[in-house]
Amino acid sequence: MYCRLGGRAVMKERIIQFGPDGLLSGVLRESAAAGANGLMLFNAGVVHRIGAHRLNVKLARALHEPSLRFDLSGQGESPAAAAGLGFEDQAIADIAAAIDALENEANVDGVVAIGMCSGADHALRAAVVDPRISGVVLLDPYAYPNDDAAGADLLARAADPDRWSRKIKSLMLRRDDVGDTASGNGRRTGGGDEIDQGRPLAPKEEFAADLTALVQRGVRILIVYTGLVRRHVSKPAHFFKTFAAYDFEGRIDVEAMPHTDHTFSTIASQETLIGRVDEWLRRRSSAACDRRAS
Amino acid sequence: MAATPLHFGDSDRKLYGVFHHPEQRAANAPAVLLLNPFGEEAIRSFRIFKQLAERLARAGRPVLRFDYYGTGDSEGDCETVDFDGMIRDAATAQEELEALSGARRFVWVGLGLGGAVALRAAIETAARPTQLFLWDPVLSxxxxxxxxxxxxxxxxxxxxxxxxxxxxxxxxxxxxxxxxxxxxxxxxxxxxxFDFVESRKVAREIRLIGSEDTVISARHEDALKNAAAEFRQYDSGSTVWNSNEAMNAYTIPMDVLDCIAGSAGGRS
Known part of the structure; x- marks a missing residue:
């Protein structure tokens, strides 16, 4: 565990090739502080390792911990693996190789995996099977229907004069849609059982079981939900109510950013996210340092 | 296929790049510099440029692709991005490609804003490509x-x-x-x-590649025709590369890659 002593560690970046055949490609951000936490960032969907809007680079550089951002096999700069594993199993094997690299090259003690969307799925599954992962930051992991969130969303829409204006225009023009909302990027927000372009939703019990396994092992968890799933979660209370049977309140940190889009397409939303993750990591570090000192 | 990731450039302006080693390099084969578009377009074109680089390397051309300062895996925050700096980065990348490849002829491929970077760098720096591929270039x-x-x-x-x-x-x-x-x-x-109305020659040959919805004004087309001894145009029939659909479906405009790989520096 990395106990901050004040000031910022000097960081520098180095390209590394790692994995069983040295085929995985990543950028290691090193710190002189031995025994620090390591951060691990990787692909979100089809985006290469820099992340949507370069968010992985921004996170790695803002969080002042040693980090490895890398491409999973077959994505970005990393060629496909010859191992013949399925996509999910290969991702877990790649993440294990990345932890090896972080331990060997950056002398870290414990790893926090940060994943967005499908990357969150990989981070969660890897954490379940790899005890070296001591924390996970899950950006828009699976979300499940919640009546309170759905009702809040419905009320917000009903109170929106722009929507009524559009509806009236639509009726007057006898058209279903007056076309004021852009279409064509293939994603509608907030509804349905799939949360991102065909990504299948895991059964709620399976997701809860994975989280439970991590909580029982003492893994710290930060979940951030965006407006993509605001009909399911627009306040942390919605998540805890959805999973009331699992007693996650006080054991999992949940943030809701219902006015932010799935990929944090504004600079302000990116800064808010980075600030929240930084603050969460600091709380996590200081709590561990306090335990160590007592 | 051998590709070497590297950092290069000044210590206070380190750039990330990948050098693709040529397979069975032909005598006098040109080296190719790929110039990224900017922002979201750079993310959407990442796989396209990687695949183009691999194809060119298979055809015997050394290739360097890189990220401008403040973009991609290069150093620098997004607040430090500037257009003049991109021109300097292109010149730095050209020097690096010269050193890595030993080539004496150079082909540049500029996509989106990378096209504007290519045109300005060819005019304003010592770097001189013999052939310029401008793919949906920014001209205004x-x-x-x-x-x-x-x-x-x-x-x-x-x-x-x-x-x-x-x-x-x-x-x-x-x-x-x-x-x-x-x-x-x-x-x-x-x-x-920036408005490309240059009358000086910037390369021996310019090839203008247009996607389906690209509109080039007559004024800019005339300027491009004047900027090279030889000017050719290619209209792509592929799905437009710059869309979420294309990115999420892993769509690559193969006809454009064929066009570039088949004619970069002439057949070896």
Missing amino acids: GADYLAGLRRAHIATLSAALDLPQSRIEREIPEEISEALGFCLPDRFCAQLKV
């Missing part, structure tokens, strides 16, 4: 900024399920960000004054 910085603003509004409207008119009210005419990337004042000011 002001038009480019206006397009970014429209795209930003449309993206937020779709992503947040809000009317475009409401988003538009909240986005100033002088934008400081678009599609998740900073547009620093200095960068915008430099872009606004």
